[in-house]
Amino acid sequence: MAKQNMAKDGLKKHVSNAADIDRIDLQILSLLQxxxxxxxxxxxxxxxxxxxxxxxxxxxxxxxxxxxxxxARLDAAALGLGTSAFIQVTLDRTTAEVFDRFRxxxxxxxxxxxxxxxxxxxxxxxxxxxxxxxAYRAVLARIVDLPGVAQTxxxxxxxxxxxxxxxxxxx
Numbered sequence: 592m593a594k595q596n597m598a599k600d601g602l603k604k605h606v607s608n609a610a611d612i613d614r615i616d617l618q619i620l621s622l623l624q625x626x627x628x629x630x631x632x633x634x635x636x637x638x639x640x641x642x643x644x645x646x647x648x649x650x651x652x653x654x655x656x657x658x659x660x661x662x663a664r665l666d667a668a669a670l671g672l673g674t675s676a677f678i679q680v681t682l683d684r685t686t687a688e689v690f691d692r693f694r695x696x697x698x699x700x701x702x703x704x705x706x707x708x709x710x711x712x713x714x715x716x717x718x719x720x721x722x723x724x725x726a727y728r729a730v731l732a733r734i735v736d737l738p739g740v741a742q743t744x745x746x747x748x749x750x751x752x753x754x755x756x757x758x759x760x761x762x
């Protein structure tokens with residue numbers, strides 16, 4: 592119970608409508624995060640509600656944006672995209688115009704799975720999903736030609752020890 596209260600308190604600091612979240616909502620979020628295809632009947636059973644109130648809660652969580660969508664986790668290696676790499680990108684200037692131009696262009700590269708502006712010794716951290724080193728070379732050529740890119744450093748993933756499986760809701 593203490594963990595759930597801490598999770599709820601943590602959510603309240605970051606979500607304007609978190610005051611409406613209770614223990615059952617956190618359970619629903621956690622369960623759906625693990626299996627977005629879980630039927631409403633099964634979800635209701637697991638949180639000790641009848642199906643109708645459970646569905647109302649899920650719809651409220653969707654309407655408030657706490658559930659932003661549903662997706663499937665795909666097997667990257669089976670789809671020929673088993674190589675992952677992280678690229679640190681340093682821009683030549685740190686102006687709003689350079690940031691905006693870089694952001695507008697990097698989102699158009701499909702192999703860039705994630706792009707984060709970061710604080711520290713470089714400006715952006717990109718995560719790439721690729722079919723191999725030939726694909727990496729082609730994508731790197733596109734990245735170094737993006738507006739404002741001064742320098743890059745690449746780290747190719749040897750083994751994914753832990754991958755994102757959702758938010759730590761304390762359930």
